[in-house]
Amino acid sequence: MPASPRLWADFIVMGVLNNVIPFSLIVFGETRISSGLASILNATTPMFTVVVAHMLTANEKLTRSKFVGVAIGFAGVAVLVGPGALAGMAKGGILGEVACLGAALVYAFAGIYGRRFKDISPIKVATGQVTGSTLVLIPVVVFADRPWTLPAPDAETWGALIGIALLCTVLAYILYFRILAAAGATNLLLVTFLIPVSAILLGSFVLGEALLIREFAGMAMIGGGLAFIDGRLPTAFLPRPKPVPMPTEKSYDFEI
Numbered sequence: 001m002p003a004s005p006r007l008w009a010d011f012i013v014m015g016v017l018n019n020v021i022p023f024s025l026i027v028f029g030e031t032r033i034s035s036g037l038a039s040i041l042n043a044t045t046p047m048f049t050v051v052v053a054h055m056l057t058a059n060e061k062l063t064r065s066k067f068v069g070v071a072i073g074f075a076g077v078a079v080l081v082g083p084g085a086l087a088g089m090a091k092g093g094i095l096g097e098v099a100c101l102g103a104a105l106v107y108a109f110a111g112i113y114g115r116r117f118k119d120i121s122p123i124k125v126a127t128g129q130v131t132g133s134t135l136v137l138i139p140v141v142v143f144a145d146r147p148w149t150l151p152a153p154d155a156e157t158w159g160a161l162i163g164i165a166l167l168c169t170v171l172a173y174i175l176y177f178r179i180l181a182a183a184g185a186t187n188l189l190l191v192t193f194l195i196p197v198s199a200i201l202l203g204s205f206v207l208g209e210a211l212l213i214r215e216f217a218g219m220a221m222i223g224g225g226l227a228f229i230d231g232r233l234p235t236a237f238l239p240r241p242k243p244v245p246m247p248t249e250k251s252y253d254f255e256i
Helices: 005-030 035-042 045-056 064-081 093-117 122-144 155-183 185-205 213-230 232-237
Strands: none
Touching: 005 035, 005 093, 005 122, 035 093, 035 185, 035 213, 045 064, 045 093, 045 213, 064 213, 093 155, 122 155
16 A cells, blocks of 8 residues: 555545545435435436536536536436425435435545546555545544444344445445546446436335336436436437448540
8 A cells, every 4th residue: 555645645535525425425315215216316426527527627528418418417306306395304305315415416526536546556546545534434433423332233234334345335446446547537427327227126126115206207317417418318319420432443544
């Protein structure tokens, strides 16, 4: 691992942006909304990334197709949250939705900040980031939860924690920083659209959760927005250019 204090300071900042804040907001949100809905809201990360990248980078500016994609995507979020959001505020549902959207926004800043680690091995960056976030969270946990006063976790809880640590954090961040170095922040965070599909299926089959038709419509609009941001949807609807016939060779006779 690197020994530079400045680099470790960057690891801690990355850990705060990519772990501490979004993980805390998502956990808070999922105590109030379903995992499927939380995953759909998390799929708004690329739209926030497009806006943040336009403001903070020189080579990932907002294009016309990206602007259309962001507009469609945010409209999808509005459809997904629905007109009953204000009515549900007292029940805490809207707080969960806002928390998950806040996590998506912070992920966007993390994607931009992570560009500085392009010349470092992905496994080193993943290790430094998670170590930095752990150093930040330990005193927070001690102050907020006082774990010595809580009952010991059972085997099921430990299994869930180990699964989240190995699959959703360790392996995920090794891939995350490798793709970030190769494809850029905007393209990297487009993969969050895969999260709702897997989360909806797992939530339905494992947890017995159900999603409303309005929520499926919102997810479809977010998907359309992402397709515009990625540049694929406009290309799909453009007419294909007609093939240009190659000129035939002509023979000439010359007299000397």
